Amino acid sequence: MNLDSRADRxxxxxxxxxxxxxxxxxxxxxxxxxxxxxxxxxxxxxHTFLRYTxxxxxxxANKVRATWGCMQSHLGAIRQAQEAGLPYALILEDDCVFxxxxxxxxxxxxxxxxxVEWDLLYLGGTLKKGxxxxxxxxxxxxxxxxxxxHAYVVHARLFSRILAEASRSGLPLDWYYxxxxxxxxxxxxxxxxxxxxxxxxxxxxxxxxxxxxxxxRKALVRCWSRIRYWSHLC
Numbered sequence: 001m002n003l004d005s006r007a008d009r010x011x012x013x014x015x016x017x018x019x020x021x022x023x024x025x026x027x028x029x030x031x032x033x034x035x036x037x038x039x040x041x042x043x044x045x046x047h048t049f050l051r052y053t054x055x056x057x058x059x060x061a062n063k064v065r066a067t068w069g070c071m072q073s074h075l076g077a078i079r080q081a082q083e084a085g086l087p088y089a090l091i092l093e094d095d096c097v098f099x100x101x102x103x104x105x106x107x108x109x110x111x112x113x114x115x116v117e118w119d120l121l122y123l124g125g126t127l128k129k130g131x132x133x134x135x136x137x138x139x140x141x142x143x144x145x146x147x148x149x150h151a152y153v154v155h156a157r158l159f160s161r162i163l164a165e166a167s168r169s170g171l172p173l174d175w176y177y178x179x180x181x182x183x184x185x186x187x188x189x190x191x192x193x194x195x196x197x198x199x200x201x202x203x204x205x206x207x208x209x210x211x212x213x214x215x216x217r218k219a220l221v222r223c224w225s226r227i228r229y230w231s232h233l234c
Contacts, residue, residue, distance in 0.1 A: 001028045001030045001073045001074065001077060001091070001092070001093055001094060002027055002028070002029070002030055002094040003029075003030040003032055003094075004029055004030075005032075006094060009094035009095060010027060010094060012094075012198075013025075013092070013094055013096070016096075016097070016098055019098075020098060020102055020103055021103070025092075026080070028073060028076055028077040028080065030069065030070075030073040030094075031069045031072045031073045031076065032065075032066075032069050033065055033068060033069050033072075034065070035061055035062065035065055037065055037068060038061045038064045038065055038068075042167070042168075043064060043068055045169075045170025046064060046067065046068060046170050046171070046172070047060075047064050048170070049170055049171060049172075049175075050063055050064055050067065050172075067172045067173075070172070070173060071166060071167065071172065071173040071176075072167075074091060074149060074166075074173050075162070075163055075166060075167065075173075077089065077091055078091070078154065078159055078162055078163060079159075079163060081154075081156070081159065082156070082159040082160070082163070086156060087155070087156050088153055088154060088155045088156055089153065089154055089156075089159075090151075090152075090153050091149070091151070091152055091153070091154060092150065092151050092195075093149070093150040093151070093197075095150060095197050095198040096124075096150045096151045096195050096196075096197065096198070097195065097196050097197070097198045098194060098195055099192070099193070099194050099195070099196075099222065099225070101192075101194075101225050101228075101229035102123075102194045102195070104229045105139055105190060105192065105194055105225075105229065106190075106194070108138065108139045109121075109139050109140060109190055112136075112137040112138065112139055112140055113140070113188075116186075117186055118155060118186045118187075118188055119154070119155045119157065119158050119185035119186045119187060120152060120153070120154055120155070120158070120177070120181070120182065120185060120186070120187040120188070121152060121153040121187075121188050121189075121190065122143070122146050122151070122152045122187070122188070122189040122190065123151040123152065123153075123190050123193070123194040123195040124148065124150060124151050124190075124193045124194060124195035124196055124197075125146040125147060125148045125149075125150075125151075125152070125174075125189060125193075126146065126147045126148050127143060127145065127146055127189070128145040128146070128147055128178065129145075130145060131143060131144040131145025131146070131178070131182075132144040132145070136188065139190060139191055139192075140188050140189070140190065140191065141188065141189045141191050142186075142187070142188060143182070143187050143188065143189045144178070144182040144183050144187055145178045145179070145182065146174075146177070146178055146182060146187065146189060147174045147175070147178050148174055148197070149173055149174040149177065150195060150196075150197050151194070151195035158181070158185065161181075162181070165180065165181075192221050192222070192225040193218075193221075
């Protein structure tokens with residue numbers, strides 16, 4: 001998903017697609033509604049939720065507008081996948097950055113998922129307290145309460161449910177997934193994390209740049225993963 005105004009991000013995604021051999025990737029023009037949309041009745045619950053979580057600031061209306069547009073972009077991509085009869089869809093936001101060891105890990109994940117019924121597969125995300133997190137296989141965790149939605153795979157069996165429920169939930173899309181959907185479906189996360197959000201790049205929803213934060217454990221996992229999969233990268 002990519003805003004028409006962010007051709008720079010689409011160009012960077014295309015470079016990543018070429019690097020990792022991703023073919024037939026389809027660009028979905030991200031939806032950016034006007035500020036007048038925040039007055040619509042169907043956004044009232046989302047407006048209330050964001051006022052509670054973020055405070056009643058001057059930027060609230062823009063946050064509501066951008067959050068709604070983000071959700072409708074995801075739903076539009078899922079709707080396209082459903083109409084095309086795809087068995088599943090890999091949904092990527094245009095600030096997604098893949099780790100260099102993505103391909104060898106995904107090959108392992110493909111083998112580990114054979115014969116397994118799965119519904120959601122996250123390539124990255126934030127695990128929140130109170131959620132499930134248990135080791136399923138060498139490169140998979142069974143999880144719930146995963147936030148962020150910059151890189152995930154959704155199975156076709158969920159398409160209709162997501163399209164019917166998400167807009168009415170009164171939640172941002174990743175909250176709808178984490179609080180309403182994940183507790184009831186087979187949700188997995190790839191380990192190690194394969195996709196992060198680009199740093200030092202202005203978020204189209206938050207309107208702030210994500211700054212690097214030194215997290216020792218995360219850095220250690222990334223370093224170890226590069227060593228572990230080094231032979232596959234040469």
